[in-house]
Amino acid sequence: MPNIEIKPEGTHPIQFSVMLKNRAGALSSLVRLLRSANIEVIGLSVQDSRDAAMARIVVSDSDATITIFREKGIPHTTSELVVIELKEAGRDLAQVLDVLRSAETNLDFAYSLMPHPKGASLMAMHLEDTQFGASVLARAGFKVYYEEDLIR
Secondary structure, three states: OOOOOOOOOOOOOOOEEEEEEEOOOOOHHHHHHHHHHOEEEEEEEEOOOOEEEEEEEEEEEEHHHHHHHHHHHHOOEEOOOOEEEEOOOHHHHHHHHHHHHHHHEEEEEEEOOEEEEEEEEEEEEEEHHHHHHOOOOOHOOOOOEEEEHHHH
């Protein structure tokens, strides 16, 4: 049997995880820093603790964000995400979860993104296997968004 390579349709969006001191204005300062470079935060999830907060962000320009974080010495980690469009939130969410369960792939975490300029509701997911999860969801009829689709 020939070795078949499945090629991605684009670059998967990147999530940045940044640990912020739990003080007033920390997240605001981060967002202002990015906006000063014309980078928009298009997805945000914050997990708070007593001393620090974990901010997970999806931005309009990952490469520029990496450069800024390196120049400013902002510690961060990155993860690939699968981003899909949900046309009917309740029905589509249940179907997404059923598709992932049927494919026996794990969903580590998920959160909504800001509405797409064309009005679509988007959900970001960190899956155990990004490429496999994206292909399974695309075959099930979900529109998969790549980084190039999210640039604003």
